Amino acid sequence: MGMTPGEARRRFRAGERVPTAGWCPGWTQANLLAVPRDRAYDVLLFAQRNPQACPVLDVGEPGAVRTEIFDGDLRTDLPAYVVYEHGAAVAEVTDATGFWREDLVAFLFGCSFTFEDALIRAGVPVRHIEAGTNVPMYRTSVPCVPAGALSGPLVVSMRPVPASLVATAVRVTSRYPMVHGAPVHVGEPREIGVSDLTMPDFGDPVEVRPGEIPLFWACGVTPQAAVLAGGVEFAIGHAPGHMAITDARDSRFLVP
Template identity: 65%
Template sequence: MNNVSDSDLSRLTPQEARRRFREGLLRPTSGISAGYAQANLIIVPRELAFDVLLFAQLNPKPCPVLGVLDAGETTGELLKDGDIRTDLPQYVVYENGQEIARPTDVTEYWRDDLVTFIVGCSFTFEDALLNNGIRMAHNDQGVNVPMYRTNRRCASAGSLSGPLVVSMRPVPASQVADAVRITSRYPAVHGAPVHVGNPEGLGIEDINQPDFGDPVRLEPGHIPVFWACGVTPQAAVMESRPPFAISHAPGHMLITDAKDSDYQVP
């Protein structure tokens, strides 16, 4: 089921992609359903939902909320006819901040008090970068995008606190300004980079040892460019240790029915 060409996957509609995930396709979603927005998930019990919402509002760069499903809801405008419990390739289930499972279906963990936050993802602007000649190293190298905890702290909200998490894409030095300009037009999916160059400026000691995802090879003349990442709420869950939470597995996103262009500003 995983032996599907990247070109075939890029042409899938969101509905077809979600069906493939339900049928067992397990792989990072970068490059799938080109032109359609992808999203992070953080799912928490109702009593924690206000803290998550406040955390997102206080930290809009890593946590831009695209939609919310009320307690017990499993579908909505961003995934018409979909099911939030089954339609991602992989999830992470947490108890007291500890990962207890990485299922491909969270139906058995579902509760009627769970509130789902759908958070913008930088995979959404990758097509725009590609269309302007900026390659994605993680796609070219067949791996998940690398993600790192940083030394930058997010604003705390209620019971939640944690570090900013970033994703990294190497960009040729001559194209860094273009990458900044292009991604700045997508503020709802993290927007412009938060850091360019020296990883130590973010407290990243070894760029070849990401906290999430996979390392990528930096070609000569390429500079590491870092964007705020929607894994940030997961890092807050791991630090703050709420009794229960569900998220997407890093890099394994919800493919929504919204177009990338829906989140582009002039």
């Protein structure tokens, strides 16, 4: 979708709900998690201890609905949100204004959608973009390092890659460490506790064709899984795959 972040955000503010994979190539996408101020240190510590799953791109002031890299309204300018209370998802909405609190601190974590344009330019197919669906995401058996009230499993996204292009996919994505970087696992899903690729915990299943190998990247839904597992009293996150499209160029997070 060749549009600016501002144009995309206006469409989401008007009510368009769609996964954002393939939107605004060249611009950084981010995972949102907003928690009460007294839980913000737990989130920062959790991110520091689990940096590949939770690379912090930006943090807002308490109550702020904009950040340095997001010149929109975090309450309205994502396609969809999930609201959590006491470790349970209680609502999924396209406008979080009615739930937003003055004490909320918004965190923006890197998202692997950011490096998909680089994968495509390198000749690596991205199946969920080809299919027009959401990326498949899975809870794994790999535990995160807990911090305060936050604990839980690593969540991963999966992209099937032809065997001949696995090295290319690893090389390309390793240059984007702030949007999850290289895969955390290549190959057999059961080795990380994923028993059935056709049944993702979030998103949509995609076809894995003969000669393709599933590659798994750390996913920014991980802190939301930690909110659930830790019974955090209140939080707002993006609906998985429905990201914040920021005003930062993806080249900002590219390393040589």
